[in-house]
Amino acid sequence: MGGTYWDETACYAFSADQIDKLEAVSAELHQLCLAAADHVVRERRFAEFAIPEPLQGLVAESWRLREATLYGRFDLSWDGAGEPKLLEYNADTPTALLEASVVQWHWLEDTRPDADQFNSLHEKLIERWQAIRGAAPESATLHFACAKDSDEDLGNVEYLRDCALQADWDAKQLFIDELGWDGRRFVDLEQQPVQVLFKLYPWEWLAREPFGAHLPARSARLIEPAWKMLLSNKALLVVLWELNYGHPNLLPAYFDERRFAGEYARKPLLAREGANVTLQRRLDRVHQPGDYGEEGFVYQGLAPLPQFDGRYPVIGSWIVGDAAAGIGIREDDSPITKNSSRFVPHYFA
Amino acid sequence: MPQRRRRSAAITLVLAGTISGCSEPVAQRDAYQSLADCRRDWGEPQACEPVRDKRYAPSYFYGPSYYGSSFPDGRPRASRHAMDAFHVAGSPSHTSPGSSSIRRGGFGSSAHSSGS
Numbered sequence: 001m002g003g004t005y006w007d008e009t010a011c012y013a014f015s016a017d018q019i020d021k022l023e024a025v026s027a028e029l030h031q032l033c034l035a036a037a038d039h040v041v042r043e044r045r046f047a048e049f050a051i052p053e054p055l056q057g058l059v060a061e062s063w064r065l066r067e068a069t070l071y072g073r074f075d076l077s078w079d080g081a082g083e084p085k086l087l088e089y090n091a092d093t094p095t096a097l098l099e100a101s102v103v104q105w106h107w108l109e110d111t112r113p114d115a116d117q118f119n120s121l122h123e124k125l126i127e128r129w130q131a132i133r134g135a136a137p138e139s140a141t142l143h144f145a146c147a148k149d150s151d152e153d154l155g156n157v158e159y160l161r162d163c164a165l166q167a168d169w170d171a172k173q174l175f176i177d178e179l180g181w182d183g184r185r186f187v188d189l190e191q192q193p194v195q196v197l198f199k200l201y202p203w204e205w206l207a208r209e210p211f212g213a214h215l216p217a218r219s220a221r222l223i224e225p226a227w228k229m230l231l232s233n234k235a236l237l238v239v240l241w242e243l244n245y246g247h248p249n250l251l252p253a254y255f256d257e258r259r260f261a262g263e264y265a266r267k268p269l270l271a272r273e274g275a276n277v278t279l280q281r282r283l284d285r286v287h288q289p290g291d292y293g294e295e296g297f298v299y300q301g302l303a304p305l306p307q308f309d310g311r312y313p314v315i316g317s318w319i320v321g322d323a324a325a326g327i328g329i330r331e332d333d334s335p336i337t338k339n340s341s342r343f344v345p346h347y348f349a
Numbered sequence: 350m351p352q353r354r355r356r357s358a359a360i361t362l363v364l365a366g367t368i369s370g371c372s373e374p375v376a377q378r379d380a381y382q383s384l385a386d387c388r389r390d391w392g393e394p395q396a397c398e399p400v401r402d403k404r405y406a407p408s409y410f411y412g413p414s415y416y417g418s419s420f421p422d423g424r425p426r427a428s429r430h431a432m433d434a435f436h437v438a439g440s441p442s443h444t445s446p447g448s449s450s451i452r453r454g455g456f457g458s459s460a461h462s463s464g465s
Binding site: 016019023090092093094095101102105106108116117118119120121122123145147148149150158159161162165166172174175176177178179180181182183187188189190191201202205206208209210211212214232272273326348 | 352354355356357358360361362363364415416417418428450451452453454455456457458459460465
């Protein structure tokens with residue numbers, strides 16, 4: 001990675017009341033998202049989410065079974081006063097987990113051992129893996145897969161595998177392109193069936209690749225499950241606003257930019273790390289290039305990130321299972337958070 | 350009333366050294382007491398070769414290098430009919446023991462960093 005990523009030249013100090021607020025808001029937003037998923041499935045609004053027809057049944061069935069979710073991360077805009085605003089929910093392939101869970105925990109131990117931190121990610125992840133294991137076939141191995149060429153993704157996956165091993169799973173790692181198909185089921189490199197697969201690989205990518213045709217057969221249980229396609233899609237923002245109009249933690253969001261008089265953020269339905277996001281402001285426009293957007297866009301009211309000495313922080317608020325589990329803060333020199341944005345630790349007292 | 354603790358009480362990692370994101374899985378080779386055992390795991394005879402490096406007796410055989418699984422302490426887990434396994438440097442020459450009816454590479458073509 002080029003440039004500074006872990007940045008402890010600064011840190012964020014919260015009050016206990018502020019942490020209470022973040023915890024409560026995150027838990028509530030998660031519940032609103034679950035209700036939105038239920039609505040989308042019941043009303044079969046899959047086309048608005050650009051979910052391919054062959055996968056729509058898979059999403060619906062996955063939701064009907066309430067297939068287990070491990071985690072997700074809200075991105076919130078908040079300056080510590082008023083109401084945090086939801087920017088998006090990284091519900092399928094959230095990263096920056098190891099630094100939020102482990103690295104900033106050690107930073108706190110080393111620098112402010114008497115303070116506290118909103119970060120019980122590690123123990124909640126282990127508990128969550130234990131719960132998922134309790135619902136899986138007793139002999140099942142948990143496989144972890146990610147793209148081969150991303151050290152960041154591999155680091156996240158290996159950390160989650162670590163937590164799974166501590167939850168008494170037999171846990172194996174392989175790369176996503178190493179997954180095999182034997183004609184009936186997915187298999188690993190030793191030809192053993194893949195029954196439960198944690199994949200740090202977006203559902204929309206799985207769906208469009210050659211083995212995507214095997215997904216509706218449901219030979220393996222995937223984590224995150226198929227219904228998370230609804231929550232990781234920016235169309236969720238529109239449905240959330242529609243179902244909870246005026247909610248203090250939501251921003252107006254529509255499929256039609258004409259609903260906004262002047263300022264808005266244009267976001268691709270499916271995108272990662274700020275790619276193809278445009279901030280249309282009264283006096284200027286900030287655009288982040290990328291390769292996304294062919295599925296369409298949503299338009300969201302602006303909640304500009306606060307600015308401290310030229311740094312724009314976004315709060316990543318983690319959900320593990322259904323519980324708010326901690327935060328990680330990313331900073332950038334621009335108002336759009338990107339893959340290269342710095343991670344800055346926090347504490348509260 | 351004392352304030353509720355919000356941070357993890359303790360953090361232990363069992364895969365220390367591999368979660369930096371800068372290490373890759375290491376290929377392994379399995380050692381067999383006989384050519385027959387090696388063939389039982391790998392099928393094709395050309396996948397097996399006699400031991401020549403004095404690591405084991407010259408009557409033993411090596412299977413090809415591949416990415417297998419490991420025990421929690423990092424030691425490679427041997428295939429079913431092997432009597433030992435060890436890590437080797439470099440890319441694997443095979444993807445798995447066994448037959449060729451398995452197709453691979455059906456996922457991964459969209460890949461760049463997948464996180465968000």
